[in-house]
Amino acid sequence: MSDHSSHGSGLAHQFDDLDQQLDATTLGMWLFLAQEIMFFGGLFAAYTIYRNWHPEAFAEASHHLDIKLGGFNTVVLIFSSLTMALGVRAAQMGKNKAVFNYLFATFMLGNVFLVVKAFEYHHKWVEGLIPGPWFRFEGSTDPAVQMFFNLYFAMTGMHALHMIIGGGLLIYFMVQARKNRYHEGYYGPVEIMGLYWHFVDIVWIFLFPLLYLLGLHNS
Amino acid sequence: MSGHVTSKKIYFAVFGALMILTAITVGVATLDLGQLNTVVALAVAGCKATVVIWYFMEVRHARPLTKLTVVGGILWLVIMLILLFTDYISRDWMAGPQAW
Structure with missing residues (x-):
């Protein structure tokens, strides 16, 4: 990356100046996020259609998700978005030490989320709620119950994969902050990282009520 | 577009708003509103997403x-x-x- 920069300012040779570079990278990231919206949108569409066909089975299956853990993770993820936003702010002011600290906080909060998620998955496994030949469910015999768990694992699994990728990216940006790479004119990469992280947060903001809170009022 | 530094207060206020909206989602889910449960849940989630996009993702200062x-x-x-x-x-x- 630094091979193409002039005098360590972070400017790639195809751009006139740092402002133009930031505009182009921000636009590019939003185009990437637009296709991410379509990708998760397909999963949400599948969820909506199956839920409309089998509302009772979905509500009953939803009871088997732990609302406390899901709610805790929601708070953790929104808090990580706050630290991410503060990290971008620190990069804008060229405070590399603060950038490192905020990104580290974001990284740790992301890990807390994933550890809680792992405990939830493990619990589902013990309960026999993994779709497939060993699936067992006390209560409704509607096969749509299994479809709910298919969608649950597909949606939260893809979300968790995005979190893991985000964590890896955060390590890279923490190293860059340690090298004092960022200054008032060059903070774009941290801002792009922030866009990705906030997007993953938004996906969870929709997943939490749709998956966890679905059948709460019947319980 | 570059160089606009948002004050920390705004970010903390946004975080507070998101926490309140999360509490509202959970609270409303305990009430039986029939079909409206999903509508309210999606409306609140939409509000949260809009706040994140507008403030955290700084679209309000974007080109x-x-x-x-x-x-x-x-x-x-x-x-x-x-x-x-x-x-x-x-x-x-x-x-x-x-x-x-």
Whole structure:
């Protein structure tokens, strides 16, 4: 990356100046996020259609998700978005030490989320709620119950994969902050990282009520 | 667009607003509103997403072209969902042989 920069300012040779570079990278990231919206949108569409066909089975299956853990993770993820936003702010002011600290906080909060998620998955496994030949469910015999768990694992699994990728990216940006790479004119990469992280947060903001809170009022 | 530094207060206020909206989602989910439960849940989630996009993702200071791209991304999602759902909703409307 630094091979193409002039005098360590972070400017790639195809751009006139740092402002133009930031505009182009921000636009590019939003185009990437637009296709991410379509990708998760397909999963949400599948969820909506199956839920409309089998509302009772979905509500009953939803009871088997732990609302406390899901709610805790929601708070953790929104808090990580706050630290991410503060990290971008620190990069804008060229405070590399603060950038490192905020990104580290974001990284740790992301890990807390994933550890809680792992405990939830493990619990589902013990309960026999993994779709497939060993699936067992006390209560409704509607096969749509299994479809709910298919969608649950597909949606939260893809979300968790995005979190893991985000964590890896955060390590890279923490190293860059340690090298004092960022200054008032060059903070774009941290801002792009922030866009990705906030997007993953938004996906969870929709997943939490749709998956966890679905059948709460019947319980 | 570059160089606008938002004050920490705004970020903390946004975080507080998101926490309140999360509490509202959980609270409303305990009430039986029938079909409205999902509508309210999606409305609150939509509010939260808008706040995150506008403040945390700093779209409010973005260039018009970036704003247009954000709106475009959401618009394409809406187009996809409308086409899908109109298909599934209207499949049984026409009487006739179930050829395919």
